[in-house]
Amino acid sequence: MKRLALAHLPTPLVRAERLGAELGIDLYVKRDDATGGAEAGNKIRKLEFLFAEALARGADTVITCGGIQSNHARATALTAAALGLRCVLFLRTLDAAADGARMDGNVLLDRLAGAEIQLITPAEYRDRARVMREEAERRRGLGSNVYVIPEGGSNGLGSLGYVEAMREVREQLDGRGEKTFDRVVLACGSGGTAAGVAIGAAKYGVARVVHAFAVCDDEAYFRATIARIVDEARALDPSLPAPKELVVDDSAKGPAYAVSTPEQRRAMALATRSSGLVFDPVYTGKAFFGASRLARSGVIRGERVLFLHTGGLPGLLAQGEELRDCLPVG
Ligand SMILES: *Cc1c(COP(=O)(O)O)cnc(C)c1O
Numbered sequence: 001m002k003r004l005a006l007a008h009l010p011t012p013l014v015r016a017e018r019l020g021a022e023l024g025i026d027l028y029v030k031r032d033d034a035t036g037g038a039e040a041g042n043k044i045r046k047l048e049f050l051f052a053e054a055l056a057r058g059a060d061t062v063i064t065c066g067g068i069q070s071n072h073a074r075a076t077a078l079t080a081a082a083l084g085l086r087c088v089l090f091l092r093t094l095d096a097a098a099d100g101a102r103m104d105g106n107v108l109l110d111r112l113a114g115a116e117i118q119l120i121t122p123a124e125y126r127d128r129a130r131v132m133r134e135e136a137e138r139r140r141g142l143g144s145n146v147y148v149i150p151e152g153g154s155n156g157l158g159s160l161g162y163v164e165a166m167r168e169v170r171e172q173l174d175g176r177g178e179k180t181f182d183r184v185v186l187a188c189g190s191g192g193t194a195a196g197v198a199i200g201a202a203k204y205g206v207a208r209v210v211h212a213f214a215v216c217d218d219e220a221y222f223r224a225t226i227a228r229i230v231d232e233a234r235a236l237d238p239s240l241p242a243p244k245e246l247v248v249d250d251s252a253k254g255p256a257y258a259v260s261t262p263e264q265r266r267a268m269a270l271a272t273r274s275s276g277l278v279f280d281p282v283y284t285g286k287a288f289f290g291a292s293r294l295a296r297s298g299v300i301r302g303e304r305v306l307f308l309h310t311g312g313l314p315g316l317l318a319q320g321e322e323l324r325d326c327l328p329v330g
Contacts, residue, residue: 002052023295041311043075045161046153054147074106077115105318152190156232162196170204181207186308187287188212195229198243216257252290265326280312
């Protein structure tokens with residue numbers, strides 16, 4: 001499979017000793033928040049495969065979609081700019097008037113990258129595949145060569161980025177003579193990362209269990225979505241094994257996508273104070289909150305845990321006001 005070298009690899013694999021000790025687990029963090037500069041995060045690993053296919057097909061335009069503060073849309077917009085492609089983003093919003101003027105977080109970076117932004121309602125977003133297909137057809141009619149990237153870059157091809165990431169972890173463990181993990185913990189939003197990690201963890205013997213914390217939808221939705229992506233990936237590369245035991249856990253998703261509880265925000269802020277690692281309130285903060293609850297309640301006590309840090313910093317910076325309540329008073 002063709003792959004562009006877009007990410008800064010290998011990303012560091014670090015032991016978060018104090019944070020792990022507080023939770024009673026042996027905690028390691030895979031720093032995929034450091035896959036790049038402004039384009040950093042998990043999406044760039046998927047985009048290495050997706051943009052390689054786009055270029056191979058001679059595309060001059062990419063179309064993708066996401067929430068108004070989508071990390072995936074931002075990584076796609078910056079990568080398209082780097083490669084000289086036009087980028088069209090369909091971004092979901094409840095308030096087009098307010099979000100149409102927003103100049104913060106990911107959407108600020110989208111605008112700086114020169115992406116063409118089209119705001120759509122949650123109802124339209126449910127039909128996102130059709131919305132993007134129709135726009136692609138319209139532009140093809142005008143002479144463009146368009147490549148459509150699905151939500152989150154989450155299809156079989158994109159998920160290969162995380163099969164590769166597990167190979168990278170295996171090499172890091174071997175290089176240091178360290179043991180395999182009991183569990184990989186990660187946030188799950190469109191399923192492609194979990195699918196790739198589950199296949200890669202099996203292929204490279206990285207961990208016994210893959211534990212994906214849903215940040216939206218529910219367990220049934222992600223079980224089906226991840227299974228579909230796994231099937232696509234294994235159709236592209238029949239040498240890939242069946243995935244590792246996969247736990248899809250929707251107990252930490254909070255009130256809604258991108259909406260967190262005060263308890264989640266406090267857990268996130270406390271973790272930053274004892275590790276220097278910054279979690280975001282949409283993805284990594286919720287996954288970390290879920291993992292810390294499992295640890296404190298004894299379910300994973302003593303385990304050797306790999307937390308996959310998938311990035312998300314611009315999303316945090318777009319929620320500054322909402323995070324005021326997790327700072328100490330006085
Ligand atoms: C997109 C994203 C995820 C979830 O990855 P999926 O492959 O979409 O499930 C996790 N963390 C961050 C920061 C993300 O941007």
